[in-house]
Amino acid sequence: MFKKLQFHYKLFIGFSLIIFAILIVSSGLFYFYTGSIVETNIVETQQQTAQKIQEQLELVLSQIDNLTISVNASDFIMNLLENMPDEGEANYFDKFPRVSEELRNYLFSLTALKPLKGRISIISKYADYMDFSNRPDTQNITKNDVRQLDFVKEGMKTEQFKLFLPPHPDEWSNKGTVFSVVRPLRNNNYEIQGLIEVSYNVEALERLFQFKNQSQVLKGVVIDANQQVIYDNFQLGNDKSWLLNTRLASDAYGNYEVKNPQDGKAYVVTFNKPANYDWTILLLEDLTVIQKPIFILRSLTIISYLSIFTIFIIILYIYTKNITRPIRSLKKSVISVNMDSLRLKLNLAQGNELTLLAQAFQDLLDEVKGNMNLMVESQAREMSAHMLALQAQMNPHFLYNTLAVIGAYGIKKGNDEVMQMCADLSDMLRYTIDLDNGQTKIRTEIAHVEKYLKLMSLRFEHYLEYNIDIDESLWDMPIPKLTLEPIIENVFRHGFNDVEPPWVLTVKGYIKERRWYIEMKDNGNGFEAASIEQLKVSLKEGNDFLNPQHFTQSKANGGMGLMNTFMRLHYFYKGEETIEFFNAAEGGAIIRIGGPLVE
Known part of the structure; x- marks a missing residue:
């Protein structure tokens, strides 16, 4: 039934339930928290009063x-x-x-x-x-x-x-x-x-339970060391055992609840044992009097939160109705579209995001209509031959042209970033497809990596932080094409998987002892111990790069791209290459490759 409702009502009901749940939880927490504070304050006040009366009694006896x-x-x-x-x-x-x-x-x-x-x-x-x-x-x-x-x-x-x-x-x-x-x-x-x-009139005990700032006399009882009632200022009845509690024997002060069997009233009894004498004051307070402020608080909380919820519901209904009005309008326009006209009936005077989306959708429909006309004409002439040619002769330049169209469309819409992305991706595709002799320079390889990282940073926005620091003396060193990019791509596929951003990637190139090195370091998951051991074993065996079983294991461990890179680097430098991989102490992985300096 909920699925059949309009989006406006789904949005309204969904937000209403969320607000209702929040108000229920917050009101419950507020009620129990403030209620406990009120009850604690009342009990503490009663405890202080009992202590004051006890001190006065001890003063009289003293x-x-x-x-x-x-x-x-x-x-x-x-x-x-x-x-x-x-x-x-x-x-x-x-x-x-x-x-x-x-x-x-x-x-x-x-x-x-x-x-x-x-x-x-x-x-x-x-x-x-x-x-x-x-x-x-x-x-x-x-x-x-x-x-x-x-x-x-x-x-x-x-x-x-x-x-x-x-x-x-x-x-x-x-x-x-x-x-x-x-x-x-x-x-x-x-x-x-x-x-x-030395005797005092019992009125001295009665005055202990009278305070100038209180209009009524507090209910009080005095018991001796044997917990026998020796004085009370109200009618207790013959059976006074209901007043007593085991806490009187174990605790120095505190309170407990009792119920008078004669009238059925519940009381909170507060006591404070004397320091020097054996007479103890018991101060009684009607439980309903203590709970009355809590009941008032509960009623006010319920009324307040119901009022807040009602106001929220009214505001939410008006807001969701207004915010979904363009969606309803767009829905009606899309439903009214037919294959003959492919036109949307829209009121473009609103100027919000949904109106702009509708306009872009209309532009797309116009282009679709134009393409449909071209396709109808093309299919009428050479449908079969054209389809076979497309399937047999897929030209990479189609990708370049497509990226150029997307870039031009980005310029048309005022988005230079899309144009630059298409240009970078086009350069990367050319670099990837144009293998020539399979060799390049570190300068060109680093430029390719920079474009790749630039695209990845646009994709992941603020999640990715990278830094490239290459010694200029390495620019003209020869290297197999597509050596660095697969390693960095492997970091995104495996290293950063299930790792909370920000992701940090550092590419550093330097010369040491007549050899060049490029070190790639990340803060990702790092290598598993089994993967490191397997790769090290494969590197030690030398000629094992072409073993089919090795590639099966490497693929299972997520190291197919790494082994391919290591293999090409091995054959390029004829065994004089440097290949090192290990986990950093602070987390993440480090891959270091290198070779001899070439004059």
Whole structure:
């Protein structure tokens, strides 16, 4: 079906398919490349946010921990706790308010530079209790109540230096939720003399996920070293295992995708493990929010490329229609040609290449018509005799005349290059056919080679580079006719075959030690090892040039022209010739011929 379409539609459909394929490939590459960049930027931003929140969390925990360290390093507090007597069920700090006041003043001095944001609680080894805070909501509790607190039980016998308590109800005020750090206060003998607890309201964790430049609160989760959720700021449900991933145990930072089984939403979880503490921030972002910019990008890409494709199609249709209009006109004119008139009905006002082609075609038709008339007259008179004469007496001058006609036609059309080509080819034919005694001079042979290379350079345009450098002392040296041209022709037939241009050919003539040499070097394929060996064997055998088996092998190896040249050179110089051939180190072949100087 496609073959039956007009050339205009074939051209239009072909270019349309090419443009469509290019747009499809380019749009796909653009979408995936930009999409990956957008997704990477979003993930990197989320990673940076998680790292920033993690650093803020570590800063809060560090402030609390440093405060407990300062208390543990205080000689005043340690001496007080170490020398404190057991007052039974009476609270020592209530019984001796002066001591309590001195302790409060000391704690105030520790927090003077950085105002206390939570509560400091000091507990002696006898469960005496005193707190220091800026909130008057401390409830009255007994020493027995203090002994029943879980962190007091664990802290009084732990071997650890500190305990991190996840968010829990505030046991001192029974109001709100706090998280705290508990540090056993040990003397120089490593005996626990009491505990210090520094607690912050859980609002400090909530503020970590709030940013001034964001209108909504980020979804965040805090897990401990055992990957237990200790805090979250949104509804996770009872089963929180869907949040966890094996990467939390192996990687220092990263992200992974999870799906909430309750609402079916997918999230990207970003984490960044702490450097000094065991609490890790998990930052959750709805996967649809991350993919939304990518979906927008995909829609814009599809719309943009469809618009571009539509514009291209319209422009291409108009262009192909206009560019093929002269072809359609020429086609109609050619179809309308008949043998009676041989005239084209053309509108020659367009002045483009197709119009000039049509004019040249019309000129050819006119010449054909004239030749047809001559042929009809000639055939009516002497058809049989004339045909036999043409077949039996093909005169080489016909070729010369034909080349002369072509050259004249080139002049007529203003193409001097065609005329020169015909003149050079005519001279080469004369040189080839006129064998006389089969001998010439290097001057004449080089002129013949120059014309041949000139024609080949016109044929191959910029692909061929050649250079001829002949010592003038060689001009009058005798040489068999057509010695150099077959060798150079062999380079084009075999040496440059399947070789990427530019092709470089050098012809150099010189005199050395009373002998003349002509060296032909190319950058082609070079000789095969088998061909070199076969030629060398044939040269050593001397009289083997006339062996029919040798010519069969030479022809099979592509060396028929070379062996013919070597044979004629051998007989011309009666064995005193020089014939060398080998591959150049940088690639290509070198053929060197020579003979003795003739006075």
